[in-house]
Structures are given as C-alpha cells and as structure tokens.
Amino acid sequence: MSEDLASVLKPISPPRVLEDVYTAEQHSRMLSVVRREGPWKLILAQHFASAEEVLATVSGSLPEGVTPTFDMFLSPVFRGYCAKNGTALYPELEDVFYNSLFIEHARSYWNAAYARPESMLFNIQGPCESGDPAHLDAVSFRGVTMKNTPIWLMNIMGKSGLFRPWLLKKAQVITWFYRGKIGGGFTYWPEGPRAAPKRLPAPMWNRGVVVQNEMMYHRAESNGPIEMRRPTGLAFESLFGADPDVSDGWRILTGGETIQRVPAAEMRFLVHWSAEVYADLKELSLVMDQTDDLTLQRIFDIFERDLKARGMRFVLPADPLHDRDFIKTLTGAYDIGTPTTYPAEAPGPQRAMAA
Numbered sequence: 001m002s003e004d005l006a007s008v009l010k011p012i013s014p015p016r017v018l019e020d021v022y023t024a025e026q027h028s029r030m031l032s033v034v035r036r037e038g039p040w041k042l043i044l045a046q047h048f049a050s051a052e053e054v055l056a057t058v059s060g061s062l063p064e065g066v067t068p069t070f071d072m073f074l075s076p077v078f079r080g081y082c083a084k085n086g087t088a089l090y091p092e093l094e095d096v097f098y099n100s101l102f103i104e105h106a107r108s109y110w111n112a113a114y115a116r117p118e119s120m121l122f123n124i125q126g127p128c129e130s131g132d133p134a135h136l137d138a139v140s141f142r143g144v145t146m147k148n149t150p151i152w153l154m155n156i157m158g159k160s161g162l163f164r165p166w167l168l169k170k171a172q173v174i175t176w177f178y179r180g181k182i183g184g185g186f187t188y189w190p191e192g193p194r195a196a197p198k199r200l201p202a203p204m205w206n207r208g209v210v211v212q213n214e215m216m217y218h219r220a221e222s223n224g225p226i227e228m229r230r231p232t233g234l235a236f237e238s239l240f241g242a243d244p245d246v247s248d249g250w251r252i253l254t255g256g257e258t259i260q261r262v263p264a265a266e267m268r269f270l271v272h273w274s275a276e277v278y279a280d281l282k283e284l285s286l287v288m289d290q291t292d293d294l295t296l297q298r299i300f301d302i303f304e305r306d307l308k309a310r311g312m313r314f315v316l317p318a319d320p321l322h323d324r325d326f327i328k329t330l331t332g333a334y335d336i337g338t339p340t341t342y343p344a345e346a347p348g349p350q351r352a353m354a355a
Contacts, residue, residue, distance in 0.1 A: 006194045006336050008161035009136070011212035012169075013109055014190040017200065021175040021208040022271070026096050030122070030271065033082065033090050039241025039253060040078040040124060052327040053152040076128050076231055076252060076260075077220075078240035082271075083120035085147070096120070099273070105210045106171035106275040114278040115171070123270040124240055126231075126250065126262030127180075127224020131349045133338040134193065134217040141166040142286070143293025150321055153299075153330075158214060160334040162302050166294050167215075168287070169277040175208035178268040184223035187346050193217045193339040199346060204268075217339055221346040224266050233259035296320075307333060 022030075034040075083089055088097040097120050106115035138151045139158030143166070146154075157163045178184040185201040186209075199221070200209065222229065233254045240262075243249035248264040278284035286292060300316055307314040312333060317323035342348040 004161075006192045008164070009159065009189075009215060009217060009336075010192050011190060011216040013212070015188060015200075015209040015211040015216075016105075016109065018105075018173070018175070018208040018210065020206055021173065022096070022206060027177065027206070029092055030082065030096065031269070033093060034080065034122065034124060034269075035242040037080065037090070039239035040080040042075075042236065042238060043077050043079045043123065044073060044075070045236050046079055047151050052324045052331070053150060073131065074234060074236070075131055076229075076234055076238070076240070077123055077125045079121060079123050081119065081121045083117070086116065086118055088120075093120075097273070102173045102273055103275060105173055106277050109171045109210045109212070110169055110277045110279070112169065112277045112279045113281070114284050115275045116278075118170070118274050118276050120271070120273045122272065123220075123268075124250075125223075125268050126240075126252065126260065126266050127182075127226075127228035128220075128222065128268070129226075129229040129349075130220055130222040130346075132219045133349055134187070134189065134219045136215065136217060137172075137213040139214040140168040140170065141294050142168060143290065143295060144299070149296075152327060153321065156330045156334050157299065159336065160303075160306070162306055163294070163299070166292070169279070169283075170212060170214060171275055171277050172211050172213050173208055173273040174211060174213065175206065175271045175273075176204035176268070177206060177271075178202065178204040178223065179264075180224055180266050180268065182224055183221050183346070184268055185221040185346060186218065187221055187343055188216055188218040189339055190216060193336060196341055197339060197343055199343050201345065220270075223268055228260065228262075228266070231260035233257070303330065 081089060082093050083097040088094040097117055103115045103117065107113070136155050136158055138146055139154045141157065141163055144154060176186070183202065184204050185199050187197050187199045189195060189197045200207070231252055234252065235254050238252055238254045240250065240252050243251040243261055250262040250267050251258045252260040252262065278287060300320060304314045317326045320326050338348065
C-alpha cells in the first residue's frame with residue numbers, strides 16, 4: 001500500500017533550474033521590506049496547533065510510545081508574506097509579485113493556457129540544522145485552501161491520492177539567496193520518495209527552480225556553523241528581525257531579548273512565489289465558479305469509505321480538524337514514511353523516525 005501511495009507523490013514535471021531570478025534592485029527592495037516590517041514569527045508558530053499536526057505534514061512517524069512535542073520540531077526558520085490571496089501587501093513589491101516572466105514560467109511548466117499569481121512568501125533564517133526528513137508544501141484543492149483548512153489535513157489529502165480530481169494545479173518559482181560557505185542546498189525527490197533524490201547544491205545566490213512543491217517531497221539542507229544552529233533560548237514565540245546595531249545584520253529575539261546575532265553572510269533568504277494554473281478556459285471556469293468544490297463533510301465521507309474498505313475503524317470526532325487521535329489515525333493510514341535514500345552530501349535528520 002505504501003508503494004502505491006508513494007507513486008502519487010510526483011510533480012507534473014521535474015524542477016526547472018533558473019539563474020539570476022531577480023534583479024539586484026528587486027532583491028534590495030525585498031530585503032528593505034523584510035527589515036522594515038519585521039520581526040517575523042517561526043514557521044512552526046504560524047501554521048500548527050499541535051505537534052501531531054506537524055508530524056502529519058512532514059514524512060515519517062515516531063517510534064511506538066514516543067509522544068510528539070513541539071520541541072522535537074523547533075527550528076530557527078521564520079516566515080513572512082509579500083503577497084496573499086492574489087494581492088501584493090506592499091506597493092513597492094507589486095512589480096515583483098505581478099511578474100509576467102514568472103507567469104510564463106508557470107504556464108510553460110504545466111503546458112497550460114492560464115496562470116494567476118496567488119501568493120509570495122519568504123523564509124528567513126540564520127544557521128540551522130535541518131531536522132526535516134522531507135515534506136510537501138500545503139496541497140490545495142477546489143474549495144480547500146489555507147484560507148479555510150489546516151495544512152496538516154490538506155497534506156494528508158494529497159498523500160492519500162483520494163482527492164486528485166479536485167487538486168488545484170500550482171507552480172512555484174522558489175529562489176534562494178545565501179552566501180554562507182557551509183551547506184544551504186536543496187534536496188528533492190522528483191520521482192517520488194522511494195526513488196533516488198536530486199539536489200541543488202550551494203552556491204545558492206539568486207538561484208531558483210520552477211516546481212510543483214506541493215506534490216514533491218523536498219527539504220532544506222542544514223546550513224551555517226554547527227555551533228550556531230540551535231540558539232540557546234529558542235522558543236515557540238521567538239522572532240527574527242533586523243539588528244538595529246548592525247546595518248546589514250539580523251537577530252533572533254525571545255521575550256524581547258536578543259538570543260543570537262546573525263551576520264549577513266550567514267543569513268539564508270528564500271523567496272517562494274506561487275501561482276494557480278488552469279489548463280484551459282473550462283478548468284478556469286470550474287475553479288472560479290466553484291461548481292465542484294470539496295466541503296469538509298465530503299472530505300470526511302471519502303476518507304470514511306476508504307478506511308472502512310480497508311477494514312479500519314473510523315469514528316469522526318467532534319472536532320476533526322484539531323483532534324490529536326484523529327490526526328494520528330489519518331497519518332498512520334496515509335503517510336508513507338521518510339524517503340528511503342538521502343544524498344551523501346546532505347544526510348537525513350538525526351532525529352529517530354520510523355517508516
């Protein structure tokens with residue numbers, strides 16, 4: 001069964017590597033907004049209500065008897081948005097978001113007629129140990145997006161293969177800016193998590209990919225000096241922002257106190273532009289007119305039929321979006337575990353995981 005599920009998790013096409021994605025002036029404007037509008041929260045703090053939800057989103061499960069906690073996944077990687085819901089949040093970045101070249105990349109990647117810019121986020125960090133075995137980005141479906149559904153449920157839906165008829169076509173232009181000398185590459189599994197991985201190694205300055213990251217396992221590789229990767233005092237409420245004492249420096253704060261200063265040379269900045277893609281006018285109309293959207297009831301009915309057909313007991317809890325036992329049930333049924341191989345240059349995480 002796990003092999004069948006693994007075959008589902010492949011992008012429509014292998015990633016296409018890009019060089020010199022942004023102009024120097026665009027990069028400067030983006031960083032100016034990041035410095036001005038920060039500090040920024042941890043990714044973990046923005047998207048997950050429990051450790052079980054994190055586990056459902058990444059790959060793998062913990063050994064029997066081990067209870068997941070947020071501390072197991074705590075990593076100094078922070079996030080902000082330049083655009084959401086098709087709207088640029090800062091006027092000085094409108095030309096960066098409504099980028100005709102990126103739109104053409106998205107259309108070409110899918111061989112589709114239409115593409116619509118949807119969001120533009122960034123991840124920002126200093127040195128970091130990658131504890132991520134590999135993950136999918138938030139998988140969206142007609143009627144089911146981050147606006148109304150937790151990421152963990154969308155990703156389990158994607159992993160299950162049961163909801164492919166409703167999958168929203170997406171393409172991303174993901175770009176890295178990192179001058180550090182240690183690590184910082186990108187590992188991905190374009191032929192599925194049971195096949196051999198590929199990687200985009202450093203240097204990663206203004207280098208990017210066109211990709212369908214919500215259907216392809218991938219991970220950021222560890223980066224920076226080992227002694228700086230786990231700042232003392234890092235917590236769920238920690239923030240990342242500009243260092244007022246260093247013109248191009250950064251810092252991590254916990255409770256208003258600086259717990260780590262990050263020099264510009266060790267700052268890793270990822271820009272993630274995403275578009276919805278439509279094969280033709282018929283598909284565009286289907287999405288926009290919402291004539292065949294999923295609802296939560298419909299989703300859980302589909303899960304119930306599949307689990308019962310496999311002989312599994314299924315009881316829908318009162319709060320299925322946040323019930324930890326229910327999340328573990330779906331994770332156990334549809335998660336295929338960690339990828340089977342990692343690059344020698346970027347081994348998997350040391351955290352004990354079981355397939």
